[in-house]
Amino acid sequence: MPSFDFALLQQGQYHDWLISGLWVSLLLAGLTLVFALPLAVLVALLRISPLALLRWLGAAYVEGIRNVPLLAHLLFWYFGAPELLPEAARQWLYAGNIELASAVVALTLYTAAYMAEDIRSGIRAIPLVQFEAGRALGFGFLATMRRVILPQALRVTVPPLISQTLNLWKNTSIATVIGVAEMMYQAAKVESTSFRSVEAFAFATSAYLAVSLVITGLGAWYHHRYPVRTA
Amino acid sequence: MIELIQTYWVYFLVGQYPKGPLGGLALTVLLAGLALVLALPLGVALGLARVSPYRIIRWPVTALVFVVRGVPLLMVVFWAYFFLPSVTGVKTDQFGTMLIALVVFDGAYLAEIVRAGIRGVPKGQFESARSLGLSYAQTMRRVILPQALRHMLPSLVNQFVATIKETSLGYIIGLTEVSFIAAQINTQVFTRGAEVYLLLGLTYFVLCFGLSRFAFWLEQRMARRRDVQLPPQPLKASA
Numbered sequence: 001m002p003s004f005d006f007a008l009l010q011q012g013q014y015h016d017w018l019i020s021g022l023w024v025s026l027l028l029a030g031l032t033l034v035f036a037l038p039l040a041v042l043v044a045l046l047r048i049s050p051l052a053l054l055r056w057l058g059a060a061y062v063e064g065i066r067n068v069p070l071l072a073h074l075l076f077w078y079f080g081a082p083e084l085l086p087e088a089a090r091q092w093l094y095a096g097n098i099e100l101a102s103a104v105v106a107l108t109l110y111t112a113a114y115m116a117e118d119i120r121s122g123i124r125a126i127p128l129v130q131f132e133a134g135r136a137l138g139f140g141f142l143a144t145m146r147r148v149i150l151p152q153a154l155r156v157t158v159p160p161l162i163s164q165t166l167n168l169w170k171n172t173s174i175a176t177v178i179g180v181a182e183m184m185y186q187a188a189k190v191e192s193t194s195f196r197s198v199e200a201f202a203f204a205t206s207a208y209l210a211v212s213l214v215i216t217g218l219g220a221w222y223h224h225r226y227p228v229r230t231a
Numbered sequence: 232m233i234e235l236i237q238t239y240w241v242y243f244l245v246g247q248y249p250k251g252p253l254g255g256l257a258l259t260v261l262l263a264g265l266a267l268v269l270a271l272p273l274g275v276a277l278g279l280a281r282v283s284p285y286r287i288i289r290w291p292v293t294a295l296v297f298v299v300r301g302v303p304l305l306m307v308v309f310w311a312y313f314f315l316p317s318v319t320g321v322k323t324d325q326f327g328t329m330l331i332a333l334v335v336f337d338g339a340y341l342a343e344i345v346r347a348g349i350r351g352v353p354k355g356q357f358e359s360a361r362s363l364g365l366s367y368a369q370t371m372r373r374v375i376l377p378q379a380l381r382h383m384l385p386s387l388v389n390q391f392v393a394t395i396k397e398t399s400l401g402y403i404i405g406l407t408e409v410s411f412i413a414a415q416i417n418t419q420v421f422t423r424g425a426e427v428y429l430l431l432g433l434t435y436f437v438l439c440f441g442l443s444r445f446a447f448w449l450e451q452r453m454a455r456r457r458d459v460q461l462p463p464q465p466l467k468a469s470a
Contacts, residue, residue, distance in 0.1 A: 063436075063440055063443075064436060067392070067435060067436045067438075067439035067440040067443065068396075068432045068435045068436050068439070069395075069396035069397070069399040069410070069435060070396075070399075071399040071400060071402060071410055072399060072410060072413075072428065072431050072432050072435055073432070075410065075413070075414065075428050075431070076424075076425070076428035076429065076431075076432060079414075079417060079424040079428060080424040080425035080426075080427070080428040080429065081425060083422070083423075083424055083425050084425050170302070170303040170304075171303070172303075173303035173305040173306065174303070174305060174400070176305070176403070177402065177403055184303070184305055184306070184309070187309070188309070191313070197313045197314075198314075201306070201309055201310060201313070204306060205302055205306055205310075208301065208302045208303060208306060209298060209301045209302055212300075212301035212302070213301065216301075
């Protein structure tokens with residue numbers, strides 16, 4: 001086995017491929033996070049709604065998504081879903097970056113299902129009397145939410161959301177199956193063109209690990225800075 | 232859709248089985264089951280090492296667990312796929328590669344479940360076992376682990392669900408599990424991708440949802456049992 005070639009990772013074409021893969025992975029994770037958070041809040045609200053039908057809808061979404069592997073979601077949104085669209089929309093999609101679009105849709109729906117459950121349990125962790133006490137002290141609904149409920153709920157909700165973000169970061173690697181040019185895809189490309197598999201995979205592994213460590217560190221910092229206070 | 236199921240259901244369930252290698256849903260379940268069964272002893276060993284009083288054991292294992300949990304499963308699969316043959320000298324097939332990757336990956340995740348289970352057993356149990364004259368190993372084997380593992384049962388079923396979902400990555404290295412078979416069917420019928428992948432999703436859903444309900448039921452049942460086995464009430468002083 002030839003020795004480890006650092007120069008390969010420091011400059012040249014392979015270096016550029018791997019770095020661009022890292023950027024696409026980060027972009028994929030970032031875009032997904034932006035879309036998934038509001039969707040997750042919406043689903044969490046459905047799950048705690050007073051209407052049984054809405055609650056059922058939220059539950060069906062969460063269970064339906066979580067019990068199917070991400071890979072199957074990606075295959076569906078890339079190979080299956082575009083067929084259901086009208087011809088014009090399909091043309092427009094195929095003209096753009098359909099791989100990235102499908103991956104963002106699949107990852108968003110998948111991640112939101114997990115985040116919704118974390119948000120739901122965060123809201124439920126705050127006793128109802130906190131809300132009643134806020135109202136009794138003369139705060140309006142919004143003021144109660146902003147000054148009493150949310151500051152407490154955030155402390156409970158943010159740490160699990162950060163660990164879901166870590167899962168999201170790792171899940172972006174699966175987008176390689178539909179040909180999104182993210183890090184895993186680029187590493188495999190470098191491997192197959194240069195046969196420098198150790199270098200390519202070492203780069204990808206350390207990049208995944210580094211970002212994972214940053215996210216984990218962020219979680220630990222938050223937990224330390226804003227510990228959960230029991231009412 | 233009915234016609235699609237009628238034509239391909241055998242292929243979907245067992246692949247080319249009697250005439251060729253086993254595939255499809257049967258292979259998915261077999262792979263997940265085997266991976267979990269093999270990962271369990273590894274997880275217990277790693278979990279014990281994580282709570283070991285010896286730093287020389289605890290630190291490398293902690294590092295290993297952190298590394299495996301910090302990278303995607305796909306990364307582990309790729310390392311196994313490209314390096315197992317050069318390290319062992321034996322050409323492993325896709326099934327073996329996927330199995331090894333899953334065992335390593337699940338082992339690291341189970342280690343944390345085991346560690347949490349051990350930490351969940353009250354400290355007094357450990358202290359009383361030691362003061363009764365049991366060694367560290369005996370205490371773990373006869374007192375701590377039996378209690379810790381019982382509490383882990385629902386987590387284990389959930390881990391099985393996760394493993395079933397993880398086997399889908401076999402698709403990427405060409406293992407003929409159920410997602411791969413679905414993709415094959417899709418290339419054969421060509422214009423009905425949405426239906427094929429919807430059926431694939433539905434199959435996973437039935438399997439995984441059923442198992443997670445089972446885990447939930449186990450948890451409820453164990454919670455009820457715990458309620459029944461409350462410590463004996465103090466005797467009422469006779470008047």
